[in-house]
Amino acid sequence: MADASTSWSWEEFNCPICLDLLKNPVAIPCGHSYCMSCITDCWDQDDQKGVYSCPQCRQTFTPRPVLGKNTMLAKVVEKLKKTKLQAARPAQCYAGSGNVECDICTGDKNKAIKSCLVCLESYCQNHLERHEEFHSGKRHKMTDATGQLRDMICPLHDKLLEIFCRTDQQCICYLCMLDEHKNHETVSATAERTEKQRQLGEMQRKYQEIIQKREKELEELKEAVESHKRSAQAAVEDSERIFTELIRSIERRRSEVTQLIRDQEKAEVSRAEGQLEQLEQEIEDLRRRDWSSGREEYGVQRLLYSKQLTFIIESVFLLKHNQCAASIWTMQRQLIYVCVCVCVCVCIYIYTVYNHPNIKI
Known part of the structure; x- marks a missing residue:
């Protein structure tokens, strides 16, 4: 058995x-x-x-x-x-660091396992049995071994702090309740501990809810930041692509406009050179005519006062000079017109590409 x-x-x-x-x-x-x-x-x-x-x-x-x-x-x-x-x-061992010592042991003290709230002493297993035998029949309240027994005793009445005053928010003994805390709202320390544990549990639950809410907000904020970064990067890449294409297109148009101007320049210069040769030839012809000479057949005075029909034919050479000058001014106006048209086209192109990037030009 x-x-x-x-x-x-x-x-x-x-x-x-x-x-x-x-x-x-x-x-x-x-x-x-x-x-x-x-x-x-x-x-x-x-x-x-x-x-x-x-x-x-x-x-x-x-x-x-x-x-x-x-x-x-x-x-x-x-x-x-x-x-x-x-x-x-x-397995019984001596009290080490962090252990509660037996108050009865002499010399090397054993580790206490229980504390008496009446005797205000802590006991190892051996002395706990002696305590129970000595106080047999008496109701001594025991608790797990603690090194803070004095904190559980009223300093005024040397009684156990087993009552909690809610009015003053402090632990008191039953004598305090009858004296200075009379007519105060009081409950047992055990009941207050249960209530405080409930409140702490509720507070912990609320904290957990707040933590979960904040963690969710944190994840959403992180996702928003990442999304913003991705959008910004995409916008940068799109702008780089658009401006690269715009620069290439402008460079291409610049080359085309430059070539157009050069071609126009070449054509007009070629035409002007022909007119220059013609003018030089006419000047040479006029210089060969000695206007101030007394030769009557070439003199201007003879043409001015001549009544013969040959006057009309001979005066044609004098009018060609003014026609050549008019041709030169016409050429200059054409060059200016081409340049203005080119500038206007370039401005329109840049405005269209910048404000309407999806339009293919």
Whole structure:
């Protein structure tokens, strides 16, 4: 039987309220077992309602059940406790950095596993058993080992801070509640801790929602930035392509216009050179005529006062000079007209390409 008992899990004999091995175990009508002190404290809080329930299955009882010690279960727990102590002793170690030291150990102190809120001391496994034996039948509230026991005690009354004053937002003892915090809104520290945990959980949930929202906005913003970069790059590439084509087209048109002007220049210069030769020839012919000489057959005076019909034929040579001058001015006007037309065409082309890039010219 002893071998079988050692195969049981210790957690099966833990009190659901204090989560420690059962002490003075009692079974309530629904079948669940608790420490007598734990279930008594729990039901004391339900006295005003007059309805008592199981903390596990929530089955209600009316009137309050009478509690009796489960002797058989107590023996099993006692044996299990000894087995646990024997198994724990080889592994028991001294308190290291970050561990709570046993307040009873002398010399090298062992690591504490529990702290008493009444005695304000922390105990290793050995001294915890002695504490329970010494205070057998007394309800000392135990908690996991902590090095901040003094922070849990009222500095004025040296009592446990087990009440929370919502008016002043601080933990107090029951004597404080009867004195300076009288008529204040107070609740048990356990209830306030539960409420604060609920509020913190709600706040954490809201923070998570905000974080998710901000992460979504961040991703959308990143995508918008990338989209803007892609659009800007596409616009740059399009503008580069358009301006490259525009420059090439302008260069091509420039070459064509230059060639057109050169061709026009060549034609007009060729024509002008012919007229120059003609003028030079006429000048030479006129110079051969000695206008101021006294030779009557060539003199101008003879032509002016001549009444013969040959006057008309001979005067033709004098009028050709004015015709040549008129031809030269006509050539100059044609050159100016061509240049103006070319400039206008270039301006129209540039305006069309810049404002209507999709139009093929």
